[in-house]
Amino acid sequence: MQPSSNAPEERHGPLAGLRVVEVSAFVAAPLASMTLAQLGAEVIRIDPLGGSIDYHRWPETEHGESLYWASLNKGKRSVTLPLDTPEGQRAAADIICADGDGAGILITNLPARGWLDYEQLSARRPDLIMMRLLGNHDGSPAVDYSVNCASGFPHATGTGPEPVNHVLPSWDVAAGLYLTVGLLAAERRRQETGHGQEVTLALSDAMLATVGNLGYLADVQINGASREPGGNSLYGAFGRDFSTADARSVMVVAITTRQFRALGRATGLTEKLEMTGPLMDVDLTTEGGRYAARHAIAAVLEPWFAARTLAEVRAVFHGSGVLWGPYQTFRQLVEEDPRCSTQNPLFSWVDQPGIGILLAPGSPLVFSGDPTPAAAPAPRLGADTDTLHSPVPQPVSG
Structure with missing residues (x-):
């Protein structure tokens, strides 16, 4: 060109x-x-x-x-x-x-x-x-x-x-x-x-x-709360980084119930993921419930990602409805994306x-x-x- x-x-x-x-x-x-x-x-x-x-x-x-x-x-x-x-x-x-x-x-x-x-x-x-x-x-x-x-x-x-x-x-x-x-x-x-x-x-x-506009000023004034650091976890819903078998990292997000269910279907872990709700005594059909259970959800998902390369994760998630993306350096963005x-x-x-x-x-x-x-x-x-x-x-x- x-x-x-x-x-x-x-x-x-x-x-x-x-x-x-x-x-x-x-x-x-x-x-x-x-x-x-x-x-x-x-x-x-x-x-x-x-x-x-x-x-x-x-x-x-x-x-x-x-x-x-x-x-x-x-x-x-x-x-x-x-x-x-x-x-x-x-x-x-x-x-x-x-x-x-x-x-x-x-x-x-x-x-x-x-x-x-x-x-x-x-x-x-x-x-x-x-x-x-x-x-x-x-x-x-x-x-x-x-x-x-x-x-x-x-x-x-x-x-x-x-x-x-x-x-x-x-x-x-x-x-x-x-x-x-x-x-x-x-x-x-x-x-x-x-x-x-x-x-x-x-x-x-x-x-x-x-x-x-994002509500953080109001959170302090109304709730007396100031958001604490949460690493790479998505605040208020489920989302987190996971490591793959070839030492790459991916971000997975499930804000809606539909997205959370798509994640379970794609990984074949639906039943185990659903068990985290009763275990943590939360409602997994809500964003807040999935956030409260985020550590238990991540514990179920971590071995699945650790057993697969980035290419394998990409192949499984393609067309699945899962919201995800690979972490990339600037070089990887230019050369791979x-x-x-x-x-x-x-x-x-x-x-x-x-x-x-x-x-x-x-x-x-x-x-x-x-x-x-x-x-x-x-x-x-x-x-x-x-x-x-x-x-x-x-x-x-x-």
Whole structure:
């Protein structure tokens, strides 16, 4: 299969005609704008000369090209300007406030002062939409790692009293997707009224909203309970990891009674599994009952998995209705999982400048009436500077 040649200038998809400018770094804001680009919006990322603070973030190639940066900036256009000079700042403001019905939209996680001040920019373009990511609601700084430690989840992760961080920047991801929803809501309001607005989102509020929406804040207030760590057991239902004969691990989940019965049929252990209910004096037709009996259920299942390889488990569970999945390293995900391949329409081959040919994901959203574009490579840093704005004179030293 040939790498995608879908140039960033050729916009297709449900958001074609929308023009978004991004002045940001790290995960949340770049993810938000890339999500829009993958749906057809024209996204222009503006960086200082030489790249922003995330331009060389790991992982990177042996030649120092950031795979992180390339992966979070797919399908965008890139402009570099001397943003520490008045000339560079004016040039950036020109791009942000450019004419056009779908233009005048900015995403940033930088301090909104000086040339990035909403009042200054909206004075030039009154219908400007500015999406601004904060750390905390009071404007104080925060990053995913400083937010996650306060969320309660590290104390509910692992098996003991010591908090355990996870490596997924979940609050950055959640905040990035919140930003896209907020932007589309503000753009719809602008279409209706002709008015723009500044929309702010605090990273810590994305965390707090999630903890509250999952019921954990209410659990403390109403029940006086704070969720304890349970290892790899699924909280409130049955689910756990099991080791196979070839030293692989699998996760098995049975949230509903139907799923629990499918697990019994597939393994041939229905009768033994049903015995755990009376043994533990619980009702196995309820999620709470299966959770209370989780250790007894696992004791019945452990020898079955230990006697079979991953391939044998896969063969037995195929088409059985059992919810399960293998634990995989990133390498195993790439090399073994057919979902991470061009068998899945999510992926296509792209020729990434400076790096090479990569299998890259596009948007995971599938529209029946307006197909989303294939994945496109990230631009070379500054590749669109001359096209989108006249070169800014560089300061003379000496």
